Amino acid sequence: MHDEVIDIRLLEAFAAVMSAGSITGAAKLLGRSQPVVTRQIQDLEADVGYLLFSRNGPRISPTPKGILFHAEVERLLRGLKHIRERADAIGAGALPVLSLAAIPALAAGIVPVALATVDRGLMPSQVHVQALSAENVVQSVLAQSVDFGLASLPVQHPGLDIQWVCEVPCVACLAADHPLAKKKVIRLKDLNGRRLLTMANPYRLRRRVETALERAGVAPTELIDTNASLTAIAMAKQSLGIAIVEPVLTASLQLDGVVTRRLDATIPFLFAAISPAGRELTPTVAALNDALRAAITLMPGAKLHEGAAALDDFTDHADQFESTE
Template identity: 85%
Template structure:
């Protein structure tokens, strides 16, 4: 691979082809000719040293390497766009652009409320809110392509400053006509043989759910997993099963046709507020941080831990809560 900086026009062409699905569509998006885009893709492939697209006549398909590469290119191009907006804001003497990344539940559940709570003079004219996986939230904060992040644990990394950690017990979501909906508290043992709706990522909340079920000797009948708690709740509404999710969305965006019930066993959900190490919080980000912290503290059973030391402290407390409830 060439170790020089990759030509930004090649990356733009690549991103446009990935978005449009064709060279012709990409040329239209970019306002460039089709031969120019074709040559730029070829130059990029030569530079990186591997094929990005397979050709079958006029049709092209991205290679597996292209799909991985696209995530990096997309993040870079978004960062460059933000730099332009920040430069314009500095030149105009106005508030800089605010960029926030959060896991989907928090992006939909608490970020809007926190933004609405900011005083008018602290809210920039340009705000970017991205709903990403926890891993991508961490990477976005590390690369400083966003100013602030909210991600589920684990998030330990030397390039992150942890503002606070929140621990809150998971809940069960069921259709209003589900036989268990009449109960005020759902026992994990009641879930034996029933279809569960839960998270797919085995390294975060799913791990705690599986461990709790195993400790109680509960074997689910079937499992539907997803990367979004909102999707799990929507499936519960359609009577596809019982969702075990964090209470973020149910606290802020009640879904008609779905009831939320406590569990008899504590399954802690932990998430953290993150900023790049060494970067002082601006007045806007500090106010947003305070608003988010105040909002999440309103969840039933929520416990807040302050600072980076809170990571191990919250994890230890969560483990003890799980053991005690079982």
């Protein structure tokens, strides 16, 4: 094991090569000569003890270890950038930089609505909003690289404070000219023999959707899954199938060519507001938290549950589905 800290310039060179796809491109991005960047990559590989890139003549491509290492380097460099911004804010006596991570649907849905309502006197000049997977939202909050997070359940971890949990029923999205668009309520049985558009992660919403369909005796003939509900909605618009998604985007964005319909069974989408354990919310983060709570009312049927105690109930009952007929 090496005790010495890796030279930040080597990490910058590595990140630049990953972004540009070549040594030449990285040199231009960094304002360094090509031989310097080449040497820095070689020095970094010698330091970590494995190849970060495979070479084929003038072409290079990241190795599997290089790809994994890049995720860590990217997180570190982003954190250093935030430290610089926070240091500048402290020096200027300004409000601290606000960093928020949320799953894509929430980052595009309720986060902009909430930010627009926060008192201008509490909004810093620098705000960072990252759209990440739920797992990465949790890791970012645990690492305290962000001040606040919004992630779909499960999120239980001793290093997190659960501010609140939101429960909202999923909806069906389909093309405006779809034969089922004339219905006010889509029955799960209406999905039998049709193509379903759903989420890819098997441990979160996807599991609840599949459980509901199984209980209704429904077997879609085809399936397209994706890691973002906006993608599922866009595919529904193109008549590629019927999407079962959380109503975050449908409630906050104008989606032409797509209609949203209630389902005849409640399939709960569950997400939590999280912050680092034991860390008091700053006035800015507290104001954002309040604004997010208010923005939740945009979603039909949304219910707010306070604190970490609600997670135990959801662990026991999240897969119980009720008929709405």
